[in-house]
Amino acid sequence: MEQSQILQQLNDIFKDVLDNDDIVLTDITTANDIEEWDSLYHIQLVVAIEKHFKIKFTASEIQSWKNVGDMANAVKSKLAA
């Protein structure tokens, strides 16, 4: 799957989980840019992403993400594996 497709699907997941239709993700979006995205909802996002793409991350992978680009890359490499 292309990076841009992954980003688009991530965007839909974010809108749904965080209950905010105005979210527009880019590679450099971080939790600071989206009010609803806090440590409580972060894990809900991770679970939704794992379900959607049918993949499973490791704890250290999840903790290494610095922005949405890192998340998309992690999804991409999981799907390729």
Place this chain on the structure above:
Amino acid sequence: MLFNSIDFLIFFIFVTTLYFALPHRFRWFLLLVASCVFYMFFKPEYILILGFTIVIDYYAGIKIESAKSPGARKRFLVLSLIANIGVLAVFKYYNFINDNITGLCNLFGYDNHIPYLKIILPIGLSFHTFQAMSYTIEVYRGNQKAERHFGIYSLYVMFYPQLVAGPIERPQNMLHQFWEKYTWDYDRVMGGLRLMAWGLFKKVVIADRLSIVVDAMYNGTYGYNTIWVIIGTFFFAYQIYCDFSGYSDIALGSAKVMGFTLMKNFNYPFQAKTITDYWRRWHISLSTWFSDYLYTPIVINKRDWGKWAVVFGLVITFFISGLWHGAGWPFIIWGVLHGIAMSYEFLTKKWRKKTMSKLPVWLNNTLSQLLVFIFLQFVWIFFRADSFRTAFKVIKGIFNYENFFAQVPAFTAALKYSLVVGFVVLAHFLVFEKLWRNEKFQAMLNQSVYGKYAVYAYMFLVFIFFGSFKNAQSFIYFQF
């Protein structure tokens, strides 16, 4: 050494002058010696505890970094965690655990023969052990290089501005600063001194004044009734805020004078509209510590549970947070109530968003802030009361509608004075805190030298007239 003492004034002037006089390569040594002196004012022999954990964590850091196998890395991390938590367990929790064993034994009709330890809690123990653990964990996670300079590593743990009550720093923010060369910068130095003065004002004028009333209420000398309890808990909220944020201001300010930037520890917590929001604004260095090293790993691990993973993570984290604050069940209850409140907010977020959007924004905001503030005051009863007995007496007092004003004449003269002055200084605090954030007011201060010094002179007069100078009071968070 207390920040609000003459000793510290002399210490600060002496150390800061030497700091700027010395070439950069000697400064770490000066700061390390100064930090040792600062610590040893409390109980000199306890410096050995610090020495013990510093040596272990220093070697653990290097070993974690250089170890080849993941197993070895983990072993050295565990060694460091055991050393730090072990020290905490012995000095802070031993007697508490023994108390609980005694309770359990009595329940089943046995006697507990395990002896109690007669020790005084080392000052700031919970703070510097947490900061030390942050170092080895970050090295383990690969976010921080192990520090090879033993003196600099020791200084990371012992840096006197934040040694005994935080902010609990992270190695990524702190370690590199000890290598940097800071020069004298007039504006920065003045900014640091202003922050220190404001912190001292909060402590001496507000916190120590309000504490006289708070202590009288909690001691129960005059009984408990609705208005008296409301005043006492209301004053306690501002006492603890001014006490602790005042300490942090002096810490940040004294570090800033020398060029160091410590992390912000408070962000107007009483403006929070939810408890979740409150924990992003209160003791930020501790809440982010718990979030990074305890809450997040728990929730990631249990994420298959869905929303309940978050609830589980919150309750466990706040249980530990309560225990971090004090070795006693009332502290744990205080923590767990916060965890439950945050879980409630998390589970009902969508519903609340829909319902509250029907109200006008200003009303919604005011109601939310008020509700949060009342909750905080209520749960702080467990935090402040010395036992469950006292806590329940105070809570029962809320519903005792006796006439408070009929009792006031029985108050001592000093208490009556502090009751009235308490409201006066609190009003000053609220106005000043607003003014410091007001851009127009700041611009006015910068434009007019007379205006600036008039404001400073006025604050100084308030400080002299209404400050509480009887004997320098310790800071509340020193006991943790």
